[in-house]
Amino acid sequence: MSSKSIELYGVPWDEKSSFMRGCRDAPHKIWDAFNCESANRCSESGISLAKSEVLRFQGTLPLASGNQVVKEIETAAASIAAAGTLPIFLGGDHAITYPLIKGLHRSYPDLNILHFDAHPDLYDEIHGDRFSHGCPMARIMEEKLATRLVSVGIRTMTPHQRSQADLFGVEIVDMISLVSTPPLIFEGPLYVSLDLDVLDPAFAPGISHHEPGGLTTRELIRVIQNVQGAVVGADIVEYNPYRDIQNMTAMVAAKLMKELAAKMLSQP
Ligand code: MN
Numbered sequence: 001m002s003s004k005s006i007e008l009y010g011v012p013w014d015e016k017s018s019f020m021r022g023c024r025d026a027p028h029k030i031w032d033a034f035n036c037e038s039a040n041r042c043s044e045s046g047i048s049l050a051k052s053e054v055l056r057f058q059g060t061l062p063l064a065s066g067n068q069v070v071k072e073i074e075t076a077a078a079s080i081a082a083a084g085t086l087p088i089f090l091g092g093d094h095a096i097t098y099p100l101i102k103g104l105h106r107s108y109p110d111l112n113i114l115h116f117d118a119h120p121d122l123y124d125e126i127h128g129d130r131f132s133h134g135c136p137m138a139r140i141m142e143e144k145l146a147t148r149l150v151s152v153g154i155r156t157m158t159p160h161q162r163s164q165a166d167l168f169g170v171e172i173v174d175m176i177s178l179v180s181t182p183p184l185i186f187e188g189p190l191y192v193s194l195d196l197d198v199l200d201p202a203f204a205p206g207i208s209h210h211e212p213g214g215l216t217t218r219e220l221i222r223v224i225q226n227v228q229g230a231v232v233g234a235d236i237v238e239y240n241p242y243r244d245i246q247n248m249t250a251m252v253a254a255k256l257m258k259e260l261a262a263k264m265l266s267q268p
């Protein structure tokens, strides 16, 4: 294996959730699930993530409250990317992704985004808030922070969000047209933003917005494993421990974290 390593950062911010809070307490729950004695710490391809030289939890970012958090997350992400590490950010709700991308963009001006979600997150604003967790992809595309945005698993398109997708050139792989998940090929650095509600709530009930008809855990893992591109960072967002059943969604998040980490470590 190469000398690359993964650094995990908790981003405990859920003030921008439009329906229900709780994601702020997710990062440590996912880390605990990863370390649970019921499972080992290898990816399906056999890459061990057990040693801290390979994968280490750097704790949660110190965040204040209010809109200044947007700047705090951006600044933290910029310095993490400048250090040349491979970060996985554990949210928090999906509002964290806009400032994360804004920070990473300084090191990766030609960044692509692969976005898994039930929702396109392209609202111009929600209840007057342009930093809502329903808006991050609109902000990212408006500011031209992504070369390509490919959104997979979408099943909640409104007319407004469809016109936003057209305006910004978002590539939508929605559930209604998804028969088998196509191989996704990216040129240049790739960031994976994984909203856990892309999964059917039968597989991941510990989220705030239950949207039936989503991907199976197996389908999502297969898409991640088959992505062609150099993944330089990722986030896993919207885990809400207060909606979970027996920590089962925390285990799903930890499993997806292992597969994302293996992907990042195994690429040339
Ligand atoms: Mn989302």
Ligand code: MN
Binding pocket: 117, 118, 119, 195, 197, 198, 209, 238
């Ligand atoms: Mn969502």
